[in-house]
Amino acid sequence: xxxxxxxxxxxxxxRRHRVRQTIIEAAERVFAEEGEDGLSIxxxxxxxxxxPGAIYxxxxxKQELVDELKxxxxxxxxxxxxxxxxxxxxxxEYAQSCVETYxxxxxxxxxxxxxxxxxxxxxxxxxTDHPDFSNTRRAxxxxxxxxxxxxxxxxxxxxxxxxxxxxxxWASSHGLAQLxxxxxxMASGFFVGPSHDSNHLIRTHAELLIRGLTTNA
Amino acid sequence: xxxxxxxxxxxxxxRRHRVRQTIIEAAERVFAEEGEDGLSIxxxxxxxxxxPGAIYxxxxxKQELVDELKxxxxxxxxxxxxxxxxxxxxxxEYAQSCVETYxxxxxxxxxxxxxxxxxxxxxxxxxTDHPDFSNTRRAxxxxxxxxxxxxxxxxxxxxxxxxxxxxxxWASSHGLAQLxxxxxxMASGFFVGPSHDSNHLIRTHAELLIRGLTTNA
DNA sequence: TGAAAAAGTAAACAGTGTTTGCTTTTTGAA
DNA sequence: TTCAAAAAGCAAACACTGTTTACTTTTTCA
Numbered sequence: 001x002x003x004x005x006x007x008x009x010x011x012x013x014x015r016r017h018r019v020r021q022t023i024i025e026a027a028e029r030v031f032a033e034e035g036e037d038g039l040s041i042x043x044x045x046x047x048x049x050x051x052p053g054a055i056y057x058x059x060x061x062k063q064e065l066v067d068e069l070k071x072x073x074x075x076x077x078x079x080x081x082x083x084x085x086x087x088x089x090x091x092x093e094y095a096q097s098c099v100e101t102y103x104x105x106x107x108x109x110x111x112x113x114x115x116x117x118x119x120x121x122x123x124x125x126x127x128t129d130h131p132d133f134s135n136t137r138r139a140x141x142x143x144x145x146x147x148x149x150x151x152x153x154x155x156x157x158x159x160x161x162x163x164x165x166x167x168x169x170w171a172s173s174h175g176l177a178q179l180x181x182x183x184x185x186m187a188s189g190f191f192v193g194p195s196h197d198s199n200h201l202i203r204t205h206a207e208l209l210i211r212g213l214t215t216n217a
Numbered sequence: 218x219x220x221x222x223x224x225x226x227x228x229x230x231x232r233r234h235r236v237r238q239t240i241i242e243a244a245e246r247v248f249a250e251e252g253e254d255g256l257s258i259x260x261x262x263x264x265x266x267x268x269p270g271a272i273y274x275x276x277x278x279k280q281e282l283v284d285e286l287k288x289x290x291x292x293x294x295x296x297x298x299x300x301x302x303x304x305x306x307x308x309x310e311y312a313q314s315c316v317e318t319y320x321x322x323x324x325x326x327x328x329x330x331x332x333x334x335x336x337x338x339x340x341x342x343x344x345t346d347h348p349d350f351s352n353t354r355r356a357x358x359x360x361x362x363x364x365x366x367x368x369x370x371x372x373x374x375x376x377x378x379x380x381x382x383x384x385x386x387w388a389s390s391h392g393l394a395q396l397x398x399x400x401x402x403m404a405s406g407f408f409v410g411p412s413h414d415s416n417h418l419i420r421t422h423a424e425l426l427i428r429g430l431t432t433n434a
Numbered sequence: 435t436g437a438a439a440a441a442g443t444a445a446a447c448a449g450t451g452t453t454t455g456c457t458t459t460t461t462g463a464a
Numbered sequence: 465t466t467c468a469a470a471a472a473g474c475a476a477a478c479a480c481t482g483t484t485t486a487c488t489t490t491t492t493c494a
Contacts, residue, residue, distance in 0.1 A: 012461070012471080019472095041451060051474045053453080062451065117399050118335045144410075160421065163410030167403065168393070168422040175392020176385070182334050186384065193361075193380030204377065205385040212429030229440080229492070236441095258482060268443045270484080279482065 020058045022048050024068060031069055035111035036118070039066070066115060067132075073112040074135035077105045081142045091153050092210055095146050099169065099206040102139070103177045107198070110181035117178065143169045147213065156213045165213060172209045176202065237275045239265050241285060248286055252328035253335070256283070283332060290329040291352035294322045298359050308370050309427055312363050316386065316423040319356070320394045324415070327398035334395065360386045364430065373430045382430060389426045393419065 009017070026047045030039045041062055045052040059065040084097045106113040116136070144166035150156030156165070180186050180198065187198040226234070243264045247256045258279060262269040276282040301314045323330040333353070361383035367373030373382070397403050397415065404415040 010461090016472090040449085042449090052451085053475080054473050056452070057472060114335070117395060118331070161411065161413065164413055164418060164421050165425070166410075167396075167413075167418060168425050171393035171396050171422060172389040172426065173392070174396055175390070176388035178334060178395060179384075179388050179391055193383075194378065196378065196381055196384075201381060201384060204381050205388060208382070208385050208429035209389065209426075210429075212425035212427070227492090233440090257480085259480090269482085270444080271442055273483070274441060 016058075023055060023058055023065070024072075027065055027069060028072075031066075031111055031115075032109055033111075036066065036115050070112060070116040071132055071135050073109055074116065074133075074139055077102060078135050078139050078142065080105045081139065091150060091155055092214070095150055096203075096206045096210050098142070098146050099173050099209060100202055102143075102173045103180075103202050103206070106174075106177035107180055113177060114181055117174070140166065140170055143173070150213065155215060157215055160213075169209065169213070172205070176205050233275075240272060240275055240282070241289075244282055244286060245289075248283075248328055248332075249326055250328075253283065253332050287329060287333040288350060288352050290326055291333065291350075291356055294319060295352050295356050295359065297322045298356065308367060308372055309431070312367055313420075313423045313427050315359065315363050316390050316426060317419055319360075319390045320397075320419050320423070323391075323394035324398055330394060331398055334391070357383065357387055360390070367430065372432060374432055377430075386426065386430070389422070393422045 023044065026044055027039060030044065030047070039062075041052045041055055045055055055065075059068075080101050081098055084094065084101050086094045144162060147156055147165045147169060148162050151158050151162065180201070187201050188195040240261065243261055244256060247261065247264070256279075258269045258272055262272055272282075276285075297318050298315055301311065301318050303311045361379060364373055364382045364386060365379050368375050368379065397418070404418050405412040
């Protein structure tokens with residue numbers, strides 16, 4: 001989407017872009033495995049053979065770098081949701097697939113996903129304040145679109161505000177993703193009760209969630 | 218529950234307990250307003266007129282102190298859920314009230330609630346490993362109990378594993394709490410769409426969530 | 435009364451994100 | 465080609481953080 005703009009750039013700009021990308025890729029690697037705590041500017045500088053201060057010529061703060069990782073990951077979630085085939089099969093299964101895809105993709109990078117929702121309310125501030133949370137926004141809009149489609153098809157309740165419903169869908173999807181990412185043993189015997197494999201848990205959750213939205217269950 | 222054990226303790230033990238409580242209360246104060254970032258050992262020591270090192274005579278690490286805050290807050294959530302009146306009115310409204318109570322209480326202390334689910338999967342480890350996450354466990358069991366009651370009354374589906382269903386309920390409740398705590402403008406016009414007041418959003422979410430579990434919607 | 439245990443402290447250790455001052459390299463126009 | 469300006473990079477410092485160590489003071493209890 002914003003990768004191959006390498007044309008008509010000066011050599012200096014290309015070089016700068018390349019170094020910036022190197023930093024992001026190294027950060028991506030470390031972050032995926034060890035999360036925000038494992039990612040320090042000094043370590044990052046070490047891995048790419050620069051000094052810590054050099055990083056600040058490309059990112060004004062660690063937060064800005066991490067934000068870019070988070071946004072990038074939400075881009076992947078969004079992409080996956082768009083790739084859910086919607087042409088064949090009942091609509092309810094499509095809607096369910098979208099929810100499952102969101103959750104499953106989030107669980108591929110638990111650290112990324114957790115970081116996107118870590119920090120306090122005031123600290124993170126209004127999402128709309130930030131320069132680029134467009135992917136996060138788009139993921140939400142994806143849920144909204146699906147719900148609107150369902151209303152049009154007559155399978156989802158039409159007496160609900162569509163944005164309210166979308167928020168509810170997002171919240172439920174987010175909740176399971178966050179919980180499973182945070183408690184790795186949640187899918188298995190959590191606290192008490194029998195073990196469930198992740199797929200079963202995700203599928204059932206998505207099914208129940210969609211079921212609440214339907215006109216007749 | 219574990220407060221008034223002051224009887225038959227030596228003066229030294231009472232004194233120690235009191236200092237410990239002073240630390241927790243100061244931590245509680247700072248944490249509630251500024252979250253984990255605002256809570257430093259040095260600042261805490263300053264506020265209670267001790268040296269930083271002294272804190273470590275009462276808590277082996279900052280994590281242990283924060284864990285106690287989190288557990289304490291889950292105790293409050295649990296308490297509130299138990300206080301939901303279950304004697305009068307339709308059962309579905311009771312179940313809905315439990316969910317709403319969980320979410321509303323969580324939102325009273327967004328920092329506490331967020332901290333309880335921050336950190337990565339590996340970092341936090343298995344919940345059952347920790348010495349005392351009994352309140353978190355009990356809150357989950359509360360959801361389980363409600364679901365089992367519903368099945369017995371015939372209003373909730375009996376074809377679901379009760380623990381699986383409880384996990385789904387928890388996930389959905391958690392999701393909205395976390396999202397609203399993290400994005401203060403979620404209740405209002407979030408990204409796009411009209412504004413909703415928090416109560417409306419919470420109520421609708423709880424309703425949809427419960428609706429998915431019923432035998433006939 | 436006197437030895438042991440507990441409470442408290444100042445200072446240091448190892449780490450963090452970030453800034454400052456400086457040097458080197460690269461750029462782009464005269 | 466030359467040369468000033470800009471950009472890139474770095475070592476060192478700053479202001480923090482959680483935590484530990486060595487030491488002193490206070491309290492306990494036989």
